[in-house]
Structures are given as C-alpha cells and as structure tokens.
Amino acid sequence: MRIRIRLCIWNYEMNLSLQNFSTIVSNSCSVAQSSCSSLVNFAAGSVVRALFEANATVALWLQYLILQVLSVTRLSTSYGTDVDSWIAQFGMTRLSAAAATTTETFISLSPNSSSAIVPVGAIVKSSDGSVLFSVVKDSTNSNWSESSVGYIRQQGVASITCPVVCTVAGTTGNVMSGVLNILGTQISGIDTCTNVASISNGYDEESDDAVKARVNLWFSSLSSATLSSIEYAISSVSSSIVYQVIENRDVDNSYRPGFFYVAIDDGSGDISSDMLSAVQASIEENRACGVEFSVIRASVVYVAIVVPIVVKTGTDTSSIQTSITNSISDYVNGLAVGSVCSYTKISSLALEAVEAEVDSMGVVTVNQSSGDVGGEVGSVVRVQTISVSVSYD
Known part of the structure; x- marks a missing residue:
C-alpha cells in the first residue's frame, strides 16, 4: 500500500493517492509473488490471502484516520466543534444566538373597574403556544414601578405597553405582528394582549x-x-x-x-x-x-406587500397565509443595506410558497405598485405588512 500525502500549511494544498480494499490486496499479492522464487497460493481461504486481507482492513482504517486528521487541519473542511477549536487558536469564538425582543401591549376590556400590575416574568405566548416571551424590566418606561416590580395600568387606562424578550434565543422569536396574543400568566385586570409590530431581531448562533x-x-x-x-x-x-x-x-x-x-x-x-x-x-x-x-x-424603507390568491370554497387558508408571510418576510428582512428589494423575487417566493395549494394567484403589489423598492445608499428595506388577500371561486 502506498499513500502519498502532500500538505502545505499556508495554501492548504493536498494531494492524496488512496487505494480501496481490492487494490491493496492485489498490490500485496503482486509484491509477495515478485519476491518469491516459487508460485504462492493466493486462492480465497488460503493463509497468505487471509493475512493480506487482514492487513488491507487495517490499511483502510489508517487511510480513514489520515483523512479525518487532514479535514480538521483545514478550516474549510472542518465543521461543528472542530471549527470552534480551529478559530480558538487565534483567540476567536463563535458568535452566540440572541433572543428576540419587542414590546407587548396588555389590554383590559373593562379598564374603569380596577387597576392592574403586569409583573416582571409574566409570560405571553403565540396562539399555538409554541413561542413564549417574558416581561422584562425597563426603568425608563413611564408605567414602571420599582416597589411593585412591574408595570402599573392605572384605573381608567385601557392598555399599557411593556418590553418582552423571547425565552429561547434564536430566530424562534421572529414572529409577525399580532401573533403574541395569549396570556401565559393570568394577570388580574388584564384580559388580552398583542404585539403591534413584527419581530425580526432574534438570530441563531453563528453558522x-x-x-x-x-x-x-x-x-x-x-x-x-x-x-x-x-x-x-x-x-x-x-x-x-x-x-x-x-x-x-x-x-x-x-x-x-x-x-x-x-x-x-x-x-x-x-x-x-x-x-x-x-x-x-x-x-x-x-x-x-x-x-x-x-x-x-440605516434609513428604513418600509414595504406593504399584498398577495392576492384564489382558492376553492371551503379551503383552509391559514397554512397558506403563514407560508407566504414567512417566506417573503425572511427575504425582505434579510436584505443588506443598500440592496434592492426585487419585485420579481417577492412574486416568485409567493408562488413557490403556495405551489399547487391555490387555484390561481393575482398580481402581487409592493407599496401599491409592481416594481423594485430600495437600493439607495445607506437605506435598507424592511417589511411593514404582508397581506394575503383571499378570494374563493
């Protein structure tokens, strides 16, 4: 068996000549026969053949170990914890995930009957219960009370707004407006809640x-x-x-x-x-x-996007609306500063999201027109609203 390895530290140049099991056994037999003056029995089951096959198995294992070592000596072929250990030698670390944050509006349907305290740690959740946000302290909020360790809704005031943070770091907390509408913690004097704005500032651990x-x-x-x-x-x-x-x-x-x-x-x-x-x-x-x-x-250019779809009567459109909204929102809110928000891209994303679930799709509009938005120096395009207009045939 011959394994040729050439590794250049700085330009990561490698040249490996690897052999499979059959080639290793065949080469071993050839070398043994050329060194022996009489014929050697290499038939299946013979002692010599068995020894060469055993050696070939070990050689394959060694090849695998060599490939593993070479893969982690290069950042481009490393992954997971090997990436972390590779960059650690230069004093660098992977950037951690961050939890999404926003403000939540707590509402009383009978504000004149009593006041209410929204405590730090109170939970609000999405309608399906999969996303949880927790109320956090903000001493600059006009409703904050240090003694009550919470936010006070005065009697006669219908609603107050408090800062909340997602209980799980990452993009899990990036939800559209109105999604956080369930009280996970029962609060006397508060009947319902909602997030007025879409959330997009949560991000996952650096890939x-x-x-x-x-x-x-x-x-x-x-x-x-x-x-x-x-x-x-x-x-x-x-x-x-x-x-x-x-x-x-x-x-x-x-x-x-x-x-x-x-x-x-x-x-x-x-x-x-x-x-x-x-x-x-x-x-x-x-x-x-x-x-x-x-x-x-960056100066923000907000876009209001309308996607008209036609479905059969009785079709449940909730999943269709969610799919379109998430697909377009991920694209627009991921645009870099100075980038153009492509009208064609938005239309194609909407079409890909619905696939065969709808009968037809009308003309998508972005800020009431059918053209690109943004592209100015120092500006960034972000979603204001995404409306899926449903009609039935």
Whole structure:
C-alpha cells in the first residue's frame, strides 16, 4: 500500500493517492509473488490471502484516520466543534444566538373597574403556544414601578405597553405582528394582549459558513486599516448585523475625503443604541490614524406587500397565509443595506410558497405598485405588512 500525502500549511494544498480494499490486496499479492522464487497460493481461504486481507482492513482504517486528521487541519473542511477549536487558536469564538425582543401591549376590556400590575416574568405566548416571551424590566418606561416590580395600568387606562424578550434565543422569536396574543400568566385586570409590530431581531448562533467567512475577513484585515479590517470589525459585533460602508462621503452624502460612514441594521429596522456603540468601538480599534468615521442607523424603507390568491370554497387558508408571510418576510428582512428589494423575487417566493395549494394567484403589489423598492445608499428595506388577500371561486 502506498499513500502519498502532500500538505502545505499556508495554501492548504493536498494531494492524496488512496487505494480501496481490492487494490491493496492485489498490490500485496503482486509484491509477495515478485519476491518469491516459487508460485504462492493466493486462492480465497488460503493463509497468505487471509493475512493480506487482514492487513488491507487495517490499511483502510489508517487511510480513514489520515483523512479525518487532514479535514480538521483545514478550516474549510472542518465543521461543528472542530471549527470552534480551529478559530480558538487565534483567540476567536463563535458568535452566540440572541433572543428576540419587542414590546407587548396588555389590554383590559373593562379598564374603569380596577387597576392592574403586569409583573416582571409574566409570560405571553403565540396562539399555538409554541413561542413564549417574558416581561422584562425597563426603568425608563413611564408605567414602571420599582416597589411593585412591574408595570402599573392605572384605573381608567385601557392598555399599557411593556418590553418582552423571547425565552429561547434564536430566530424562534421572529414572529409577525399580532401573533403574541395569549396570556401565559393570568394577570388580574388584564384580559388580552398583542404585539403591534413584527419581530425580526432574534438570530441563531453563528453558522459554520458564517464563521469561515468572518475568519477570511480577519486574515484579509491583518494588514489593518483596510476596508476588510473595517468589515471584520463590524461583523465581529453580531452575526445579525447587515451594513454598508460608504467611503469619502459624509452622512449627508456630500464629498468628504478621508472620511467614511457605516449604515447598519440588525433586521429589525430599529437597531439599538447599544449596538451602534458596540460597532463604533469595534471600528475604532481598526481604523487608521487620522481617518474619521461615523456609525449610523440605516434609513428604513418600509414595504406593504399584498398577495392576492384564489382558492376553492371551503379551503383552509391559514397554512397558506403563514407560508407566504414567512417566506417573503425572511427575504425582505434579510436584505443588506443598500440592496434592492426585487419585485420579481417577492412574486416568485409567493408562488413557490403556495405551489399547487391555490387555484390561481393575482398580481402581487409592493407599496401599491409592481416594481423594485430600495437600493439607495445607506437605506435598507424592511417589511411593514404582508397581506394575503383571499378570494374563493
């Protein structure tokens, strides 16, 4: 058996010559016969054949071990925990998942009868009970009461709004408006609840592909103060961030040499001040001396999308509506800063989502028209509403 291995550490060049079981046994027999002056019995069941087959089995195992070792010495062929251990040698870690956050409106149907306290830790859930959000403290909220450790709905006030966070980190909490409409915790003086806005700021743990892309940026940034170094600094803050770097322009788009600004968003259309500050600090560590910059929220272009469908009378359209809504929402809320929201893409996604479940689909509209939206420097397109208009034949 011969195994030729060539590994170049820096450019990861490998050239392996592998053999299968039959080839190993055949080559062993050939070498043995050429070294022996008389004929050797290699028939099936012979002692010599049995020894060569046993050796071939061990050789295949060794080949497998070698391939395993070579796969984890390269980041591009590593996966899972091997990716984590590979980047750890450079002091890097995988970005963790983040729970979705939003505000929940708690409503009383008879507000004049009594007041109510919405306590920290109170649970609200989606209509199917699969997604749970918990009320969290916000001392800046006008309804917050430190002594009550909760939010007070005064007598005569029909509703109050409180911050909530998903109990599970990741995209699980990214739901459309009105989905969180069940009280998981019974609260005296509160009858129902709802989330007014769609949620899209929860994100999963950084994937293997995302880690590898970020590491490539890091290697490219080692010369420092380059565009790659700035992009690496931004992407290292959070895997949910989408951005656009605009060079030699001020934030008002006027010409300003030696200055750049970064327009960012996290998929929500309303990135937090803490995230802006974190990106600012990360870029500060990588910028060149004398170069000025600014980090701003991307200007948001909201889209109202209407998808008309025709179904047979009696068809349950709830799953169809959910499928269309989720498919289009994932596309639009995942667009990068400066990207165009393609009308054609939205139409095709709607068509793919419904497949053969509907009789026909009408003309999809985006902001009451049939054209692309967005694409301006520093702007990002996000979903305002997605309406599935159902008619029956």
